[in-house]
Amino acid sequence: MKKVFKYGDNKMKILQDDYRDKVYGCWAGKCLGGAIGMPFEGVPYQPELRTENINVQDVPNDDLELQLVWLVELELHGLKLTSNHLATCWLEHIKHGCDEYSIAIRNLRRGIMPPVSGQYDNFFHDGMGCAIRSEIWAAAFPGRPDAAGYFAAIDAVVDHWGDGVWAEVFLAMAESQLFITGNIAGSLEFAMAQLPNDSRLHQWLAIVFELHGQGLDAEAAKAIILRRLYHHNFADCVMNLGFITFALLWGEYDFIKTVLLAINCGRDTDCTAATCGAFLGIAGGSKAIPADLLNRMSPTLKLGETIGQIPDLPRTLPELIDRTVALQERLEAGIEASAYPKYCPSEPVNPAKFDKAQWLILDESKHDIAAIKERLLSSGACPEELKQYVVTSYGLHLDLSAYADSANTLNLFTFLEVEHPDAERDEIMVSATADVGMTLWFDRVRMLNHHSRQLALPSFHRAEGGAAFHYPLQHGDRRLVHIKLYSCLAPLRCTLMFGNKFNDHLDGFNLSI
Numbered sequence: 226m227k228k229v230f231k232y233g234d235n236k237m238k239i240l241q242d243d244y245r246d247k248v249y250g251c252w253a254g255k256c257l258g259g260a261i262g263m264p265f266e267g268v269p270y271q272p273e274l275r276t277e278n279i280n281v282q283d284v285p286n287d288d289l290e291l292q293l294v295w296l297v298e299l300e301l302h303g304l305k306l307t308s309n310h311l312a313t314c315w316l317e318h319i320k321h322g323c324d325e326y327s328i329a330i331r332n333l334r335r336g337i338m339p340p341v342s343g344q345y346d347n348f349f350h351d352g353m354g355c356a357i358r359s360e361i362w363a364a365a366f367p368g369r370p371d372a373a374g375y376f377a378a379i380d381a382v383v384d385h386w387g388d389g390v391w392a393e394v395f396l397a398m399a400e401s402q403l404f405i406t407g408n409i410a411g412s413l414e415f416a417m418a419q420l421p422n423d424s425r426l427h428q429w430l431a432i433v434f435e436l437h438g439q440g441l442d443a444e445a446a447k448a449i450i451l452r453r454l455y456h457h458n459f460a461d462c463v464m465n466l467g468f469i470t471f472a473l474l475w476g477e478y479d480f481i482k483t484v485l486l487a488i489n490c491g492r493d494t495d496c497t498a499a500t501c502g503a504f505l506g507i508a509g510g511s512k513a514i515p516a517d518l519l520n521r522m523s524p525t526l527k528l529g530e531t532i533g534q535i536p537d538l539p540r541t542l543p544e545l546i547d548r549t550v551a552l553q554e555r556l557e558a559g560i561e562a563s564a565y566p567k568y569c570p571s572e573p574v575n576p577a578k579f580d581k582a583q584w585l586i587l588d589e590s591k592h593d594i595a596a597i598k599e600r601l602l603s604s605g606a607c608p609e610e611l612k613q614y615v616v617t618s619y620g621l622h623l624d625l626s627a628y629a630d631s632a633n634t635l636n637l638f639t640f641l642e643v644e645h646p647d648a649e650r651d652e653i654m655v656s657a658t659a660d661v662g663m664t665l666w667f668d669r670v671r672m673l674n675h676h677s678r679q680l681a682l683p684s685f686h687r688a689e690g691g692a693a694f695h696y697p698l699q700h701g702d703r704r705l706v707h708i709k710l711y712s713c714l715a716p717l718r719c720t721l722m723f724g725n726k727f728n729d730h731l732d733g734f735n736l737s738i
Contacts, residue, residue, distance in 0.1 A: 243510065244367060244404070244550070244553070245546065245550050246510035246511055247367075247404055247506065247507050247508075247510045248364055248546050248549050248550060249506070249510065249511050249542075249546050250505070250506025250507060250508075250509060250510040250511050250512075250513055250514060251360055251363075251364055251400075251503050251506045251507045252289070252360070252503075252506070252542060252545055252546060252549070253502075253506055253511065253514055253519060253522060253542065254480070254499075254501075254502030254503045254504070254505050254506030254507075254513070254514055255286075255288060255289055255360060255499050255500075255502055255503040255506070256286055256289060256499075256502075256522065256526075256542070257281065257502050257514065257518050257519075257522060258484050258487075258498035258499040258500070258501055258502025258503065259286045259288045259289070259495045259496070259498060259499030259502070260281045260282050260283075260286065260495075261274075261279055261280070261281060261484055261488065261498055261502075262484070262487070262488045262494035262495040262496070262497065262498030262499065263282060263286075263494070263495040264280065264282070265488055265491065265494040265495075266493060266494050266495045266496075267459045267460075267492070267493065267494075267687070268459075268491050268492070268494065269459070269491065269492075270491055271451070271489050271490065271491050272488055272489055272491060272494070273489055274485055274488050274489055275485070276481055276485070279481075281518065281521050281522070283523050283527055286495075286499070286527065287357070287529065288357040288358075288495065288496055288499040288500075289499075289526070290528060290529060290532040291319075291358050291532070292358050292360060292361040293526070293528075293532070293538045293539055293545065294314060294318065294319070294532065294535060294538065295311070295358065295361050295380065296361055296538075296539065296545075296548060296549065296552065297535075297537050297538060298310060298311060298314055299361070299365060299552055299556070300548070300552060303555065303556060303559065304556060304559055304560060304561075306376065306379065307379060308338075308339035308340065308379045308380075308382055308383055309338060309339065311339075311379065311380055311383050312333055312338055312339055312342065312383050315329065315330060315333055315383060315384075316330075316333050316334065318534075318535045319531065319532075320531055320727075321531055321727040321728060321729055322728065323684065323685070323686050323687075323728045324348075324349040324352055324354065324460070324684055325343070325347055325349035325350060325352045325354045325355075325384050325385060325389070326354055326384055327685075327724075327728050327729060327730055328346060328347045328348070328349065328384070328730070329342050329343055329347070329383055329384030330729070331729070331730045332345055332346070332347075333383075335577075335579065337576050337577070339382045339383045340382035340383075340386070340570075340571050341571075341574055341576050342382075342383055342384065343381070343382050343383055343384045343385045343386045343389070343390070344386035344387075344571075344573050344574070345574070345575065345576055345620075346579070346580070346620045346621055346622070347384075347385075347386060348621075348622065348682075348683055348720075349389075349458070349460070349684075350385050350386040350387055350389045351385070351386075351387060351388045351389045351392075351425075351458075351461055351462050351463065352385065352389060352458070352460045352461065352462060353392070353460045353461075353462045353465055353493050353496045354384060354385065354389075354460075355377075355380060355381040355383075355384060355385045355389060355390070355392070355393040356389070356392035356393045356396055356462045356465070356466065356496070356500070357496050357499065357500065358377075358380060358381075358393060359373075359377055359393050359396035359397040359400060359500075360396075360397075360400060360503050360507075361549075362374075362376045362377045362380070362397040362401070363396075363397050363398075363399075363400030363401040363403070363404060363507070364400075364404070364549050364553065365549070365552055365553055365556055366401055366553075366556065366560070367401060367404035367405060367553065368401060368402070368404055368405040369401060369560065369565075370397070370398035370399075370401040370402045370415070370416070370419075371398075371564040371565040371567075372401075372560060372561075372565045373397040373398055373400070373401035374394045374397055374398040374401075374419065374565070374567070374568060375565035375566065375567075375568070376397075377393045377394045377396075377397035377398075378390055378393070378394050378568035380393065381393040381394065386570070386573070387424075387570065388424055388425050388426045388462060388463050389462055390568065390570065391420055391421070391424055391426050391427075391568070392426060392462035392463070392466055394419070394420075394568050395416045395417065395419070395420060395426065395430075395466065396416070396466070396500065398415070398416040398419055399412040399413050399415065399416035399504075400412070400503065400504065400507055402415050402416065403504065403507045403508055404507055407508050407509070408508075409473050409474075409478065409504060409505075409508055410437075410473075410474060413434075413470055413473065413474070414434070417430050417431070417434070419567065425463050426462070426463050426466065429453075429454050429463050429464070429466075429467050430466065430467060430470055432449075432450070432453055432454065432467070433446075433450060433454075433467050433470045433471050433474065434470070434474075436449060436450065437474045437475070443475040443486060446471060446475065447471065447486075447489075447490065450467060450468070450471050450490070451490060451491075454467040454468075457679065457680040457682070457689070458682055459491075459492040459493055460492075460493050460496075461492075464492060465492060465493045465496060465497050468487055468490040468492065468497045469487060469497050469500050469501055469504075471486065471487075471490070472484070472486035472487035472490070472497065472501050473501060473504055476501070476505075478505065478508065478509065478513065480502065480505050480513055480514050480515055480518070481515065483501045483504075483505060484498045484501050484502060486501075487500075487501045502514075522542070524541050524542050524543060525540065525541055525542075526539065526540055526541060526542060526545065528540075575619070575620075578619050579619065579620065580619060580620050580621055581617065581618075581619055582617070582618050582619075582623070582639065582735075582736040582737070583615055583616070583617050583618075583639060583736065583737045583738050584615065584616050584618065584623060584637050584638065584639050584736070584738065585601075585607055585611060585614055585615050585637070585638040585639065585738050586614055586615075586616055586625070586628055586635060586636075586637055587611075587614055587635070587636045587637075587638070588628070588633050588634070588635060588636075589633070589634040589635070589636055589709075590632075590633060590634070592636075594636050597611070597638075598638070598705075598707060601638055601705055601738075602668065602669070602705055605640070605703075606738075607638075607738045615738060621683065621720055621722050621730075622683065622718050622719075622720045623637075623718065623719045623720065623721075624716075624717070624718055625710070625713065625717045625718065625719055626715040626716045626717050626718075627715075628713065628717075629713040629714055629715040629716075629717040630713060631712055631713070631714055632712075633712075633713055634709065634710065634711050634712070634713070635709070635710040635713050636707065636708070636709050636710075637706075637707070637708040637709075637710070637719065638705065638706065638707055638708075638738060639705075639706045639736040639737065639738045640703060640704070640705055640706065640736070640737060640738055641667070641698075641702075641703065641704045641705075641706050641734060641735070641736055642702075642703050642734075642735045642736075642737070643698050643699060643700055643701060643702040643703070643733065643734055643735075644700065644733040644734075644735055645700060645731055645732060645733030645734060646700055646733070647700075648698055648699050648700055648731070648733070648734075649699070649725075650697045650698065650699040651695070651697055652695070652725055652726050653695065653696055653697065653698040653723060653724075653725065653731075654685050654693055654694070654695060654696075654723070654724045654725060654726065654728075655672075655693065655694055655695075655696045655721070655722075655723055656683060656684060656685050656688050656691070656692075656693040656720070656721070656722050656723075656724065657672075657673055657688075657691045657692065657693075657708070657720070657721050658681035658682060658683045658684075658688050658689065658690040658691035658692075658719070658720050659681050659690055659691060659708075659710055659717070659718070659719040659720070660680050660681050660690055660714070660716070660717050660718055660719075661678065661690075661710050661711055661712055661713055661714060661717060662675065662676035662677075662678060662710070662711040662712065663675055663676075663690075663691055663708060663709065663710050663711070663719070664708070664709040665691075665706070665707070665708050665709075665721075666705075666706070666707040666708075667696070667704045667705070667706060668704055668705050672694070672696065673691060673692050673694070675690070675691050675692055676711070677689075677690070678690075681718060681719070681720060683720035683722060684728075685722075685724045685728040686728050698723075698734075706721065706736065708721070721736070722734075
């Protein structure tokens with residue numbers, strides 16, 4: 226006898242066999258969409274990929290990897306899973322990461338726990354890093370979008386905040402609803418109704434729905450969406466969820482058409498295509514995915530080096546499906562009948578005065594910069610008469626908006642002292658970025674001259690508005706840092722940070738004057 230899931234009074238139901246096939250479609254669609262979109266990840270243009278040029282690569286899929294880890298955590302903790310459980314997992318198993326992952330790991334290692342770990346000093350808190358982890362919560366709680374959203378938020382706050390959290394909640398709730406209804410547009414509309422009206426995510430998604438309601442064709446809608454939803458960070462979750470929603474609404478349940486619509490918007494293409502693939506797999510099961518694509522999939526899950534070392538993870542697609550189905554059956558037996566509470570974001574806080582830095586900030590039109598620099602180099606200290614221009618900042622990012630004027634050129638000075646005991650001379654990564662043109666010197670050596678006028682992305686592996694580069698530093702080194710910023714416009718932030726070859730932020734690189 227086939228088992229039927231029934232949730233609430235809305236008479237939504239799904240057969241056990243259908244559920245298993247939808248789980249298969251979910252994970253297969255996630256993998257295939259991500260593989261098709263991966264070659265174009267981060268591109269600032271529209272790829273114009275066509276069906277005949279699709280290439281499915283058997284490479285690690287970071288859109289799937291962490292969900293395998295969360296599957297294990299759900300198996301261990303069940304409905305008692307908390308953000309702290311996931312934070313502990315990050316600390317024990319997920320040693321390295323980029324952007325918001327790197328910041329969250331840094332915060333956790335300092336004892337800053339969720340939800341502050343995802344908010345504090347996190348330039349990338351609106352990134353795609355947790356939105357891509359939504360399917361595990363939907364598959365674990367089909368037809369219970371309240372539960373899917375609740376656990377998605379528990380996950381998201383570890384490394385995100387604001388719209389970054391809402392993005393995962395939105396996708397998890399839509400996908401959970403979709404398991405039961407099979408209606409993509411209706412599930413998306415349902416999930417969007419759960420978002421705060423004043424959130425950027427709700428406002429930008431509303432643009433996409435409005436264009437769809439007007440009956441525009443895909444190309445006309447795409448042109449408007451690309452113009453109105455653009456963000457300089459290619460991994461911005463709000464922009465990319467706009468692309469996902471566009472592709473799903475105009476894709477007409479056709480796997481190839483939908484995935485290509487997402488990819489050909491550009492930006493975070495592996496993530497947008499992977500999420501679209503998962504949606505279609507949930508809506509239609511394995512039949513939603515072209516058979517020739519399914520036949521090109523390897524049953525073995527390709528994992529990155531770090532994730533691959535974690536014990537007890539599913540290693541094949543059949544095992545992942547089996548364990549997802551078994552997990553759902555176990556959770557269903559104990560799930561609360563009453564609705565889980567909606568995510569309620571906390572106010573931003575500054576938990577501690579980390580990363581204290583001192584900068585001497587001088588307007589070039591008012592000071593003899595060359596002479597002052599020589600005095601700093603010769604004396605190793607700030608002249609007494611200039612101490613009135615020294616500013617103390619906290620965190621990685623120096624906000625210079627109060628000093629910005631389109632007519633002025635700012636010169637920033639500080640002394641870098643390396644106190645990190647294990648700094649390896651040839652493996653230190655320096656990232657220097659600003660929202661305006663900049664030149665950087667260490668002592669008298671010019672290290673960077675960047676005038677692209679891109680808005681800053683303070684990252685080690687994809688720095689914009691500056692650059693990231695290797696520089697030999699070791700314990701005990703001292704350098705005069707000189708940063709020159711041109712035609713300064715507000716808002717203006719400048720970031721100088723130090724890491725290693727794994728993109729980890731390193732402590733013990735002190736800036737003072």
